[in-house]
Amino acid sequence: MDVANSSTAGLSGTTVGVLQENQKQIPIVARLRMSERAQLSDIQNLYVYSSQDNTKIPLVQISNIDHDLVNGRIVRLEQFRTMNIRSFPAPGHLSSEILKAAMPRLQALQASLPPGYLMQFGGEYDKTKNGFKNLEMTSSWR
DSSP, X not given: OHHHHHHHHHHTOEEEXXXXXXXXXXXXXXXXXXXXXXXXGGGGGOEEEOSSSSOEEEHHHHOOOOOOOXXXXXXXXXXXXXXXXXXXXXXXXXXXXXXXXHHHHHHHHHHTSOTTOOOOOOHHHHHHHHHHHHHHHHHHHO
């Protein structure tokens, strides 16, 4: 987990605070300088910070870094090609809270999709919905 957190923070950035300017909230993101992450070989200079104490070690001491080309994978759901969008909840909020706030805009997007395109939700939302359907079916049998 420490390796994932450190590499994500160094390369993509991680939110460390919020700057409030009038009604706008601008996230403050910490990441490596562009010159420190410009090439793929720069990952060898990345330090991994421990979440348990204040130690740090170079990534090359705990891992093997190989650069290989791999074929992409086509993701399918029920035999159809899909486009997966992964999101992570904002700190201090559940993913269901964020989805509830975004649902009106997602429904508007779904209504504007061309014929043949379908929007389906997975993850926590889908599991909860299917779980409630199963509960309804089992309670109607009794």
